[in-house]
Each structure stands twice: as C-alpha cells, then as structure tokens.
Amino acid sequence: MRMTALAGVLALGLAGTAAAQDRWEMPTPYPDGNYQTQNIRTFADDVKAATNGGLVIRVHSNASLFKLPEIKRAVQTGQVQAGEILLSTLSNEDPMFEADAVPFLASSFDDAAKLYTATKPFVEERLKRSGLRLLFSVPWPGQSIYSKTPVNGAADFKGVRFRAFNSTTSRLAELLGAIPATVQVAEVPQAFSTGIIQAMITSPATGVDAQAWDFVKHYYDVRAFLPKSVVFVNERAFARLPADAQAAVLKAAADAEARGWATARAVNDELINTLRKHGMQIHQPGPVFAKELATIGSTMRTEWLARVGGDGAKVIEALQKN
The missing domain is CATH 3.40.190.170 (Bacterial extracellular solute-binding protein, family 7)
Known part of the structure; x- marks a missing residue:
C-alpha cells in the first residue's frame, strides 16, 4: 500500500507540469486526532479556499507515506512538495535545530515563544540551504x-x-x-x-x-x-506558484502558526x-x-x-x- 502511494507521488514530482503545481502531497508523522495534524488539515483547507481550489494540499498523516526521519529528504528531493517534522530530529545535521530540545533552556510556553523568536532566523537560513522554505512552527506541550x-x-x-x-x-x-x-x-x-x-x-x-x-x-x-514541529515546502515548488497563490499559502501559514500556538497552550492541562x-x-x-x-x-x-x-x-x- 505504501509503495503504491509513493509511486503516485513520484509520478507527480516537481517536473513543472500543471498538476504538480496545483496539487501538493504533504506527509506528516502524527495521527489525525492530534492537534498538530488537525491544525495542518485546517491550513490545507484554508489554502484551498483562498485559491478557489487552485492549490490542493493532500495531507498524509500518521507516517502513512513517509516515516518522520524520511520526510525532510522527501521534500528536499522533490518526491513530495511539503512536509511536517519535529525540528529537533535534525540535530545531527546542525545543533541549532535542537535548541528547543535542550532541557530547561525554555520550559514554559512564554519562554518557548522567546526561544522561537531568537532561533527562527537561524533555522530559516539552514533550511534554505537545503532548498526548503519554513512555513510555520507549532510547539508541543512540555515534555x-x-x-x-x-x-x-x-x-x-x-x-x-x-x-x-x-x-x-x-x-x-x-x-x-x-x-x-x-x-x-x-x-x-x-x-x-x-x-x-x-x-x-x-x-x-x-x-x-x-x-x-x-x-x-x-x-x-x-x-x-517544548519542542516544535515545523512545516516546510520545497522552495522550487513554492516558486512555481503564481504570486496570488504564494500569498495565500503564506497567509494560511501565519494563521496556522498563531492557531497552533494558542491550541498548544489550551490543551496542555486538558491532556x-x-x-x-x-x-x-x-x-x-x-x-x-x-x-x-x-x-x-x-x-x-x-x-x-x-x-x-x-x-x-x-x-x-x-x-x-x-
């Protein structure tokens, strides 16, 4: 089943066809009941609505298409257009990616927000070197x-x-x-x-x-x-979108980040x-x-x-x- 799905994704690729430009495949590691996945599905819905169906993002949750360690490489090489990972799983590539997993460096939501502000430019720069654009990031409750x-x-x-x-x-x-x-x-x-x-x-x-x-x-x-999940897109896939679709993606991403942070704060005690x-x-x-x-x-x-x-x-x- 996984190989069949992967074959379909590879057929789409980033070859510059019209289909590749208006449909993105997006693997995520977490199940549908998780607030991170729910937030991403809302992001995809917002993009579809804002582009009048011109860009459809198909979310493949719960590691059904790629496992978490495989997702960055899949997006980077154009096998899929976008993805979600836990940022600190990239710590072997660069220690900056693990800043939010250093114990007690930032152990509250307020401190996690400050840490995100401080590290975001460095994270964006490092992802850019891999041909990736950071769209948004959402924290997990305290580990x-x-x-x-x-x-x-x-x-x-x-x-x-x-x-x-x-x-x-x-x-x-x-x-x-x-x-x-x-x-x-x-x-x-x-x-x-x-x-x-x-x-x-x-x-x-x-x-x-x-x-x-x-x-x-x-x-x-x-x-x-409080580690963070990050959502990113292959920069070439993003660049192929018309300007209005790019703006729609960035607006939906900003909304998803704000919504995700608010949700994470709200659900901690409930969980x-x-x-x-x-x-x-x-x-x-x-x-x-x-x-x-x-x-x-x-x-x-x-x-x-x-x-x-x-x-x-x-x-x-x-x-x-x-």
Whole structure:
C-alpha cells in the first residue's frame, strides 16, 4: 500500500507540469486526532479556499507515506512538495535545530515563544540551504517523563530502556543512567508491549495519542522542554506558484502558526487530565529528582553551546534580553 502511494507521488514530482503545481502531497508523522495534524488539515483547507481550489494540499498523516526521519529528504528531493517534522530530529545535521530540545533552556510556553523568536532566523537560513522554505512552527506541550515504576531519582533509571526520538533525548537518557532506544512515535505502544522500552520522555499529547495508560502508570510533570514541529515546502515548488497563490499559502501559514500556538497552550492541562482519568498517577518530581534534572539541564546546555558555536551565544543573548 505504501509503495503504491509513493509511486503516485513520484509520478507527480516537481517536473513543472500543471498538476504538480496545483496539487501538493504533504506527509506528516502524527495521527489525525492530534492537534498538530488537525491544525495542518485546517491550513490545507484554508489554502484551498483562498485559491478557489487552485492549490490542493493532500495531507498524509500518521507516517502513512513517509516515516518522520524520511520526510525532510522527501521534500528536499522533490518526491513530495511539503512536509511536517519535529525540528529537533535534525540535530545531527546542525545543533541549532535542537535548541528547543535542550532541557530547561525554555520550559514554559512564554519562554518557548522567546526561544522561537531568537532561533527562527537561524533555522530559516539552514533550511534554505537545503532548498526548503519554513512555513510555520507549532510547539508541543512540555515534555515529561512516563515510567512503569515510581521514580524518586536518577538512580531509578539505571539500566532502564528509555525511548529516545533525537540525539538530545538520547543524551538525556544517558545522563539519567538509562539505555536510550530510538522509537518513532507511531511505534511507541508496540515498543512498550514488547519490552523495547520501559520509560520515555514526551508530551501529554503523544501520551494520549499512544494511550500510554495501557503500558505505564506514572507521569512526572517535569516539562523539561517544548519542542516544535515545523512545516516546510520545497522552495522550487513554492516558486512555481503564481504570486496570488504564494500569498495565500503564506497567509494560511501565519494563521496556522498563531492557531497552533494558542491550541498548544489550551490543551496542555486538558491532556494531562485525560491521562489522569485513565488511571495514570500524575506526580511532580521530588526535590532530589528535581535537583538532578536541573544539573542534567545545565550540563546539556553547556554541551549544546560548545557544539553550536557563535550562533548559539547569539540565541542565549537574545533570550536574556527578552
């Protein structure tokens, strides 16, 4: 099924035909019930309405066309025209992409907004080098810890297989004494049921999507960082649009970004309550664990600054000014 769909997309390509110009294929990693996917579908609807059907964006959700690690390359090479990814999954390409996944650098929505303002020019510049145009970005709620057993401190993670979804969460797992295991979001339930992982750090949105209450009982509301999903388009595909369609896409993107941020703020507590209603125990980290997490955050911030260089110092300076 996936190969059949992919063949259809490849046939469209970016060859400059009329069909390629007025229909975009857009893979996304998350299920239809997730607010990120819903926001993207509204964006697609807005574009279609604003162009009177002149541009149709077909959204392929839940990694049904490409898995998350494949999406950027697919857009970059013109296999599809647009896509959504979690920005920090590109950290191996450039450490600037992982700024919003550095623990406790920005652990509230207000601080996440300041960090986005500070990093956006650098992110846009780096995506542009790959032939991509950033359309909009929407945060996830604070990333918190899910565990099968109670957690009093880092010692409780020794030898535990801990889900990682980028290099930053892998490093976090290592500093906790856990064993990182890379698992994509769509594979989380199976990974828990087969023992591939016993704990993870992720948002309450992903926890609800995965019905985490089926395999873990403890949620530690640490809100370590608020990573962002980004939506981008192949620059050549965008340039082929007539000027009025380009304007419609940019207007719909700006609306999607504002709507997405507002939604993320609104649903955070609602999502945590959903976890609670399904029997999960919601905890605040104890003083020992909180201190250990703060130390880990300081270590990872120092390591990130050493990797990212001068642009990272500019980001920190901008954060301190705001």
